Amino acid sequence: MSAEPRKIRxxxxxxxxxxxxxxxxxxxxxxxxxxxVEIVMLGERxxxxxxxxxxxxxxxxxxxxxPAVDVLLIPGGWGTRRGxxxxxxxxxxxxxxxxxxxxxxVCTGTALLARTGLLDGRRATSNKLAFKWVMSQGPAVNxxxxxxxVEDGKFFTSSGVSAGxxxxxxxxxxxxxxxxSLQVARWAEYTWNDDPTRDPFAxxxxxxx
Amino acid sequence: MSAEPRKIRxxxxxxxxxxxxxxxxxxxxxxxxxxxVEIVMLGERxxxxxxxxxxxxxxxxxxxxxPAVDVLLIPGGWGTRRGxxxxxxxxxxxxxxxxxxxxxxVCTGTALLARTGLLDGRRATSNKLAFKWVMSQGPAVNxxxxxxxVEDGKFFTSSGVSAGxxxxxxxxxxxxxxxxSLQVARWAEYTWNDDPTRDPFAxxxxxxx
Numbered sequence: 001m002s003a004e005p006r007k008i009r010x011x012x013x014x015x016x017x018x019x020x021x022x023x024x025x026x027x028x029x030x031x032x033x034x035x036x037v038e039i040v041m042l043g044e045r046x047x048x049x050x051x052x053x054x055x056x057x058x059x060x061x062x063x064x065x066x067p068a069v070d071v072l073l074i075p076g077g078w079g080t081r082r083g084x085x086x087x088x089x090x091x092x093x094x095x096x097x098x099x100x101x102x103x104x105x106v107c108t109g110t111a112l113l114a115r116t117g118l119l120d121g122r123r124a125t126s127n128k129l130a131f132k133w134v135m136s137q138g139p140a141v142n143x144x145x146x147x148x149x150v151e152d153g154k155f156f157t158s159s160g161v162s163a164g165x166x167x168x169x170x171x172x173x174x175x176x177x178x179x180x181s182l183q184v185a186r187w188a189e190y191t192w193n194d195d196p197t198r199d200p201f202a203x204x205x206x207x208x209x
Numbered sequence: 210m211s212a213e214p215r216k217i218r219x220x221x222x223x224x225x226x227x228x229x230x231x232x233x234x235x236x237x238x239x240x241x242x243x244x245x246v247e248i249v250m251l252g253e254r255x256x257x258x259x260x261x262x263x264x265x266x267x268x269x270x271x272x273x274x275x276p277a278v279d280v281l282l283i284p285g286g287w288g289t290r291r292g293x294x295x296x297x298x299x300x301x302x303x304x305x306x307x308x309x310x311x312x313x314x315v316c317t318g319t320a321l322l323a324r325t326g327l328l329d330g331r332r333a334t335s336n337k338l339a340f341k342w343v344m345s346q347g348p349a350v351n352x353x354x355x356x357x358x359v360e361d362g363k364f365f366t367s368s369g370v371s372a373g374x375x376x377x378x379x380x381x382x383x384x385x386x387x388x389x390s391l392q393v394a395r396w397a398e399y400t401w402n403d404d405p406t407r408d409p410f411a412x413x414x415x416x417x418x
Contacts, residue, residue, distance in 0.1 A: 012264070019237070020233045020236055020237045020240060021233060021234060021237035021397065023233075023264075024229045024230060024232075024233035024234075024264070025230060025233075025234070027229055027262055027263075027264055028228070028229045028230035028234075028262060028370065030262075031229060031260070031261065031262020031263060031264070032262070034262060034263065038263070039262060039263040039264055041264050041265075048257070048267050051240070052240065053236055053237060053239075053240020053241070053243065053248060054236075054240060054243065054247070054248040055221070055232075055233070055236055055240070055248055055250050055266065055267065056250075056266070056267035057264065057265070057266070057267070058257050058264065058265035058266070058267060127398070128398060129396065159398055160396075160397065160398035161237065161396070161397040161398050161399065162374075162397050162398050162399040162400075163398055165371075186338075186410070186413065187338065187369075187370070188230065188369065188370040188371050189336070189337060189368055189369035189370050189371050189372055189409075189410045190370065190371040191371075191400075191402065191409060193400065200398075200400055201395070201398045204395065
């Protein structure tokens with residue numbers, strides 16, 4: 001008898017005023033593979049934490065005490081405005097991001113990762129409506145204004161809110177294979193924008209001509 | 210000075226093994242209008258409740274003790290299999306649904322609403338991969354196999370998981386106007402399938418030729 005393969009452990013960050021869909025869009029996709037992916041919710045302290053929209057999520061374990069994760073997911077939301085100024089959070093994120101095999105950010109979550117310095121010299125994207133602020137958090141990052149998501153080494157960064165779902169399916173293709181991504185999209189009745197360069201929102205936001 | 214207009218109160222149901230995106234996709238869209246919409250999370254008891262994917266949501270108030278809501282949102286997920294056999298839940302849902310101005314279901318959440326009898330003689334849809342089971346919960350409903358979502362009177366029912374976001378934007382158009390729906394979609398960088406009859410998943414699921 002062969003041992004069951006170890007599940008991939010995904011750690012998702014929560015903080016006050018996180019953006020709901022930044023977190024739960026990607027987790028829907030990864031969570032549909034629950035025989036292969038284990039999700040743990042990370043935060044400042046265990047317990048309920050309020051989203052930008054009002055409804056609360058739940059932190060299982062503090063970021064500092066969390067086990068090492070294979071995939072680290074960092075969402076955006078208004079709370080990132082405080083987060084970028086929180087050196088304890090940024091250091092804990094840096095520690096987890098350094099040991100993780102993959103790091104994925106959604107929306108303004110890219111600003112938090114940029115503040116760790118780990119994106120310096122790398123290509124990355126973020127929310128189109130907050131792009132200038134996010135850029136200011138990582139002057140040494142090669143910012144890509146027109147992209148649904150950007151992959152550079154182990155770092156996946158996505159555009160705003162809904163783009164996290166497209167990126168998640170892209171990362172699932174990397175962790176497993178493309179057929180798995182397509183299967184997850186079918187289960188979720190989701191029309192996957194599977195082309196990371198196809199970004200319908202850069203132009204309306206005035207980021208490209 | 211004119212009084213500030215009353216916010217629309219949206220109550221969203223949670224239960225053990227709810228589907229993450231069924232809930233938080235629509236709530237992302239409504240929650241982006243937080244100056245006009247107030248969200249309250251309803252369930253069997255206050256506190257944390259585990260989703261189908263693992264991460265927990267948070268119930269603010271029991272369904273029975275909840276204030277009357279303007280919009281009632283009923284998600285799907287594996288927990289609906291137990292829910293349809295729970296007469297206390299079905300009666301509480303029926304009471305809230307009768308007094309609500311609008312009732313919206315996502316995915317197999319339609320099965321819960323069907324069990325209240327309120328969909329009898331009305332058109333409705335649901336998840337394409339669980340369609341036969343959902344139909345069996347409401348033999349007197351006029352089931353529509355090919356639809357992203359269906360509107361009949363005050364009832365909005367949607368197809369599986371991701372379809373809840375398209376329906377939510379449709380309902381936002383009803384509550385406010387189409388420009389508001391388009392604005393929310395832009396904020397969320399979401400490509401809205403705004404045609405309720407365009408259903409890419411009915412044919413692959415074998416529900417139509």
